[in-house]
Amino acid sequence: MSTAAAPALDDHDHDHHAGPSPGLIRWLVTTNHKDIGTLYLLFSLTMFFVGGAMALVIRAELFQPGLQIVNPHFFNQMTTLHALVMIFGAVMPAFVGLANWLLPMMIGAPDMALPRMNNWSFWIMPFAFTLLLSTLFQAGGGPAGGWTLYPPLALQTGNAFPFVILAIHMMGISSIMGAINVIATILNLRAPGMTLMKMPLFVWTWLITAFLLIAVMPVLAGSVTMLLTDKYFGTSFFNAGGGGDPVMFQHIFWFFGHPEVYIMILPAFGVVSQIIPTFARKPLFGYASMVYATSSIAFLSFIVWGHHMFTVGMPLAGELFYMYATMLIAVPTGVKVFNWVSTMWRGAMTFETPMLFAIAFVILFTIGGFSGLMLAIAPADFQYQDTYFVVAHFHYVLVPGAVFSIMAAVYYWLPKWTGHMYNERLGKIHFWLSVVGVNVLFFPQHFLGLAGMPRRIPDYALQFTEFNMISTVGAFLFGFSQLLFLYNVVQTIRGGAKATDQVWEGAHGLEWTLPSPPPYHTFTTAPEVK
Amino acid sequence: MTTSRIAQAGAIATGGALLAWSAVAHADFALNMTPGATAISHEVYGLHMLIFWICVVIGVVVFGVMFWSIYHHRKSRGVVPAQFHESTLIEILWTVVPMLILIIMAVPATKTLIRMADARDAELTIKVTGYQWRWHYQYLNENLGFFSTLSTPQAQIHNDAAKGEHYLLEVDQRLVVPVGKKIRVLTTASDVIHSWWVPALALKKDAIPGFINESWTLIDKPGIYRGQCAELCGKDHGFMPIVVEAVPEAEFQQWVATMKASKLNTLTASGGKTL
Amino acid sequence: MEIQETTPISISVANRRLVKRLLLITVAMFGFGFAMVPIYDVLCAITGLNGKTGGRVAAVESSAVDEARTITVEFIASLNVGAPWEFTPQVNRMQVHPGQYYQTHYLARNLTGHALVGQAIPSVAPGLAAQHFQKIECFCFTRQIFQPEEGREMPVVFRIDPNLPPDVHTVTLSYTFFRVDDAGG
Known part of the structure; x- marks a missing residue:
């Protein structure tokens, strides 16, 4: 084992020993993983509110039957942009931000492996979203064909179309650069003794995610490029009249x-x-099986895409294959849930805000998993497809799933990042309002879907009124509760009770051995991991 | 513009909450899928309920264990945390048992799926064509075709008139079909992708420009079954409903005769100009 | 782990090598997106996805006509948006024996006062039957040019392959007419 101090990073020794550049320029030129992590997280928070405002426009229009607030075309722009902003602007950058902050600190590396590329991959994002959102102010409006961009409908988009495609390309390039950076960091910069099977699970899941990103973001780029050439350069990839096939787009x-x-x-x-073992004061149950389960889920994710398209008229054999493959995903996902519950079992639990969000994640994500299993059953899927049941399903996995985990992460590591404890009481209020709001918002949507309400409609038949009203009330409750989160985070950044280095009694891992807040450069000398 | 709309929306939402709860007393809260009007739709409903209850049982067990643990294994009760963290046996067990449960689900699902794919020996073929934003129906056995368009008045949509009982689910010309006969449905579209969905028939099939998709139904009892376009198809996607009226054979023949003589009879293919 | 044995210089070498490999995967996956186009076409040909029929089939002797078996063939016609034709099959249905050649026509008439170019796209239901629907001659093989207000009969010569699965009794052939000149949608 060489001690080699692993500064590791080729040509930026200059940055490396210096502190941050002064003033605002710091954020523009920074190659520091903590700065870039902060940028990503703040960008994500901004987009979360932008996308959330769009969601509130949608829910407000759906509060009662009839057209009240927006016209159908604008409504469709809202559903399309809400999805694009939340997926590519809020959720993905939040996880990249967490990766930037945490991966080097968790594996004992001084920084990300490719710091300059890191700067670019962040700074592409604001430009991509400026392009995307600017389409709202163009004549003819923004994209209104759904975030899935199905042709031929997507090809009916007006002048906004090339802007949207370019924005998606930029987001894709940013994600790919981020993913390459994550892989290089994890594979090349681990501290001595930090073997793969000793890595914290957050590092593992990000390693697998990064491989997924470089495998599929280029495919998205390919498909939207084909859309672009179909619209402007006379190709017929998806135009049946020219020998193409619109269904092929859906496959790609x-x-x-x-x-x-x-x-x-x-x-x-x-x-x-990471969070459940800390607050259960007990090691994670089934670490190795968690790694294998994550890998299996990643593998299966490549062979189940057809379940999004059961109604396009696939051959029976195709439908059966995608049905069985999709049902299989329940197995590794179940293993994960069982492992989390077993981690809690006979622990000594306390319920600070991160733990509350993590527990809510386990329950509500699992509910989304159950509806996912129902959707896998092809004959039943014919009834669920493109209804509010699907909307309820994927919002359960994305909001109390992905978004709650991000909030849990922020509460959990914010004291480490800032050196201040957040306001626990306010955090708990935020949690309870969010958990009530999110269920009032999304649970009735299961009923709406089963009763026959299609998704992506601005107006609906009278029998859907009551649950839509309840859902809208939940939406505003959930939406405005997030202002508490914003307030709490801002207050914690500005000051507050001093956080200890370990912060949480049960926390283990390299990042908790660092001071709170950690110095600008950490692990310039690699720690020894036993 | 958007901000003021949001503010307005906020006002409506908060103010309207009271209204919502007062409406609750009169509402018929439809919670679940309906069993529908065909043998297939009953099977689909059965599958849906089977899997739902399996999920409920799993959920009760898993969350039950979790909440028991949350209650009993709290630090405030002075427990000392155990340190166990793996058990190969239990990992194998909770991999194998879910696999078995999945197989139990897959068997009936496969059977139903195979039946749904079998459109052979239909007595009647109807071609359904999606347009932005209406449907065209063509009876291949008869020289009969017509458009079916939303009949809800604009005034109701824009809140200038009271909404009728079948608000947004009513059309000028219903798709009339005979009961007790196997009907083959061929879906296609003229512009963008649509999806023809009638929940009571458990029939949803995408209508794709350039290609035809086959499906079938056999309706047991006379009645009116309402559905909607299920694939986003542009501005008026929410305004192209489907109404199927199933009638006895004799009544159907009578309707066919009347429709054929009517000036509504427009076969798509000869109506190029009107489209 | 071998990485820890290395000096900082070799880490940057390792980084560079890794980045190159990952970029290679990225480029390959971009290519894979496009490779899905021919892959999809092959799959369509095998499975009859979307009822896509094959192209021209060389005329072979009607060696094995299965007189015992009768298949109902239905003909339907559709017009895509912005295709100002009148377009109908000459007959709505035919009873055919597998193996035997048959001819039928579609009638098309340009409803405008200027020349149009159209392309008919075939699709067969059930998809299972698509590969067994063999066309010797078809107006769908080439683009069709129509003079102002020109109307004409367009022939299809086809046979049903005797290998058509025995449980198929009805086959529907659909043509959708697309306008493909520049002015077309």
């Missing part, structure tokens, strides 16, 4: 789209697997 898109779902949930599994 969902080849990206299904792994994308796991890109948004695997790091959440990682976060929860």
Whole structure:
């Protein structure tokens, strides 16, 4: 074992020993993983509110039948942009932000492996989203064909179309650069003794996520490029009249789209697997099986995309294959849930805000998993497909799933990052309002879907009124509760009770051996891991 | 513009909460899928309920264990945390048992799926064509075809008139079909992808421009079954409902005769100009 | 782990090598997106996905006509948006024996006062039957040019392959007419 101090990073020794650049320029030129992590997280928080405002426009319109607030075309722009902003602007950058802050500190590395690329991959994002959101102010409006961009409908988009495609390309490039950086960091910069099977689970889930990203983001890029050439350069990839096939787009898109779902949930599994052992004061149950389960989920994610398309008229054999493969995902997912419950079992639990969010994650994500299993059953899926049942399903896995895990992560590591304890009482109030709001918001949507309400409609038949009203009330409760989160985070950054180095009594791992807040450069000398 | 709309929306939402709860007393809260009107839809309903109850039982067990643990294994009760962290036996067990449960689900699902795919020996073929934003129906056995368009008045949609009982689920021309006969449905579209969905028939099939998709139904009892387009197809996606009216054979023949003579009879293919 | 044995210089070498490999995967996956296009076409040909029929089939002797078996063939016609034709099958249905060649026509008429170019796209239901629907001659093989207000009969010569699965009794052939000149949608 060489001690080699692993500064590791080629050409930026200059940055490396210096502190941050002064003033605002610091954020523009920074190559420091903590700075970039902060940038990503703040960007994500901003986009969370932008996407949330769009969701509130949608829910407000759906508060009662009839057209009240927006016209159908604007409504469709809201559903389309809400999805794009939340997926690519809020959830994914939040996890990249967490990765930036935490991966080097968890594996004992001085920084990310490719710090300059790290700077670019963040700074592409604001430009991508400026492009995307600017389409709202163009004549003809923004994209309104759904975030899935199915042709031929997506090709009816007006001048916004090339902007959207370019924005998606930029987001894709940013994600790929981020993923390459994560893989290089994890594979090349681990401290002596930090073997793969000793890595914290958050590192593991991110390693697998990063591989998913470089495998599927280029496929998305390919598919939207084909859309672009179909619209402007006379190709006929998806135009039946020219010998193409619009259904082929769906195959290529969902080849990206299904792994994308796991890109948004695997790091959440990682976060929860860090938090539950801490507050149960007991090691994670079944560490190795967690790693294998995550890998199996990642593998299966490549062969189940057809379940998004059961109604397109696949051959029977195809439907059966995708049904069985999809049902199989329940097995590794179940293993994870059982492991979390076993970790709690006979622990000594306390329920600070991160633990509350983690427990809510386990329960509500599992509910989303159950509805996912129901959706896997192809004959039943014909009834669920494109209804509010699907909307309820994926919001359960994405909001009390992915988003709750991000909030849990922020409460959990914020004292480490800032050196201040957040306001626990306010955190708990935020948790309870969120958990009540999210269920009032999304649970009735299961009933709406089963009763026959299609998704992506601005107006609905009268029998759907009551549950839509309840859902909208939940949406505003959930939405406005997030202002408490914002307030709490801002107050914690500005000051507050001093956090200890370990912060949480049961916390283990390299990041908790560092001071709170950690100095600008950490682990410039690699720690020895036993 | 958007901000003021949001503010307005906020006001409506908070103010309307009271309204919502007062409406609750009169509402018929539809919680579940309906068993529907065909043998297939009953099977699908049965599958849906089977899997739902399996999920409920698993959920009760798993969350039960979790909440028991949360209550009993709290630090405030002075417990000392155990340090166990693996058990190969138990990991194998909770891999194998779910596999078995999945097989129990897969068997009936496979059977139903195979039946749904079998459109052979239909007595009647209807071609359904999706347009932005209405449906065209063509009876291949008869020289009969017509458009079916939303009949809810704009005034109701824009809140200038009271909404009728079948608000947004009513059309000018219903798709009339005979009961007790196997009907083959061929779906296609003329512009973008649509999806023809009638929940009571458990029939949802995408209508794809350039290609035809096959499905079938056999309706047992006369009645009116309402559905909607299920694939986002643009601005008025929410405004292209489907109404199927199942009638006895004799009544159906009479309706066919009347419709054929009517000026509504427009076969798609000869109506290029009107489309 | 071998990484810890290395000096900082070799870590940057390792980084560079790893980045190169990962970029290679990225580029390969971008290519894979496009490779899915031919892969999909092959799958369509095998499974009859979307009822896509094959192209022209060389005329072979009607060696094995299965007189015992009668298949109902239905013909339907659709127009895509912005295709100003009148377009109908000459007959709605035919009773055919597998192996035997048959001819039928579609009628098309340009409803405008200027020349149009159209392309008919075939699709067969059930998809299972698509590969067994063999066309010797079809107006769908080429683009069709129509003079102003021109109407004409367009032939299809086909046979049903005797290997058609025995449980298929009805086969539907659909053509959708697309306008493909520049002015078309």
